[in-house]
Amino acid sequence: AQKITQTQPGMFVQEKEAVTLDCTYDTSDQSYGLFWYKQPSSGEMIFLIYQGSYDEQNATEGRYSLNFQKARKSANLVISASQLGDSAMYFCAMREDRHWGKLIFGQGTELSVKP
Amino acid sequence: DADVTQTPRNRITKTGKRIMLECSQTKGHDRMYWYRQDPGLGLRLIYYSFDVKDINKGEISDGYSVSRQAQAKFSLSLESAIPNQTALYFCATRPGTGNYGYTFGSGTRLTVV
Numbered sequence: 001a002q003k004i005t006q007t008q009p010g011m012f013v014q015e016k017e018a019v020t021l022d023c024t025y026d027t028s029d030q031s032y033g034l035f036w037y038k039q040p041s042s043g044e045m046i047f048l049i050y051q052g053s054y055d056e057q058n059a060t061e062g063r064y065s066l067n068f069q070k071a072r073k074s075a076n077l078v079i080s081a082s083q084l085g086d087s088a089m090y091f092c093a094m095r096e097d098r099h100w101g102k103l104i105f106g107q108g109t110e111l112s113v114k115p
Numbered sequence: 116d117a118d119v120t121q122t123p124r125n126r127i128t129k130t131g132k133r134i135m136l137e138c139s140q141t142k143g144h145d146r147m148y149w150y151r152q153d154p155g156l157g158l159r160l161i162y163y164s165f166d167v168k169d170i171n172k173g174e175i176s177d178g179y180s181v182s183r184q185a186q187a188k189f190s191l192s193l194e195s196a197i198p199n200q201t202a203l204y205f206c207a208t209r210p211g212t213g214n215y216g217y218t219f220g221s222g223t224r225l226t227v228v
Contacts, residue, residue: 004157035217043203045158045219091157101146101209102173103217105157 003027004094004106012112013082020067021077021109023092029053033095034075035103036066040088048090051075079111087113118142121206121220128196128227136191136223138206144218145211147189151175152203152222161204164189165211196227 005024013019025034036048051059051066059066067076079086092106119140128134140147145166150158160173162181170183178200182190193200206220 037219043224044221045205045207047216047218050216093157102148102160102163103150103158103207105159107155107157 003104004092006092006106006109008109009107010110010112012114013079015084015113015115016081018078018080019082019111021079021090021092021111023075023077023106025073025075025092025094027073027094027096029096029098031097033097034066034068035093035095036064036075036077037091037093038086038088039091039108045091049077082113084113084115087111117221118218119206119208119220121204121223123223124221125224126226128225130197130227132196134193134196134225136193136204136206136225138189138191138220139187140189140206140208140218140220141187142208142210142218143186144208145186146209147183148207148209148217149173149179149181149189149191150205150207152205158205161191193225193227196225198227201225201227 003026032053034051038046049061049064049066051068063080065078089108091108093103122137148163149161152158159175164170164183167183180192204223207217209217
């Protein structure tokens with residue numbers, strides 16, 4: 001069973017507007033972590049934001065925020081004030097603490113920012 | 116220098132050849148990982164290591180082997196490369212405690228012809 005689901009293969013957003021990238025996860029563990037990574041066309045994996053399963057407040061990092069709804073098992077990424085440089089693939093990932101901390105990735109969402 | 120360095124950045128090799136991808140890190144972390152990314156997909160775990168003496172298979176280890184030469188060095192080998200091993204390979208490291216944030220290398224783009 002797929003543990004990380006990103007249902008939006010591709011999305012478009014107008015420059016300066018906000019966009020939400022969806023991520024749902026499946027785990028029976030109490031302790032886990034959720035990550036978002038950005039992968040530009042150059043290929044590197046850039047860490048954006050982290051949310052621990054015990055964190056009560058939603059994580060924020062600059063223009064990035066993570067909308068964590070634990071009961072619904074969702075961890076959506078919100079990018080405010082989109083910029084042209086935000087065009088990239090975005091991956092949601094879950095760290096399985098019970099399985100030696102390995103990361104499981106979703107299939108990604110390709111975001112295109114229009115001028 | 117980058118925290119996690121992968122060499123080579125790009126490589127084209129022939130079917131049946133042995134090839135080694137190298138990874139070194141300056142973070143001082145014990146845990147190191149090799150992931151593979153196929154076009155349009157997320158990353159999948161090949162091998163992981165918690166220290167020099169602790170190496171474990173991930174979900175797609177067939178056709179690969181690894182060597183942890185030192186805390187800072189973790190190499191991935193394809194014993195006999197085949198075309199469906201064409202992919203982008205990432206090395207990563209993370210601490211054993213804390214928020215367990217991963218640091219990834221820049222990736223090695225491998226093409227097997």
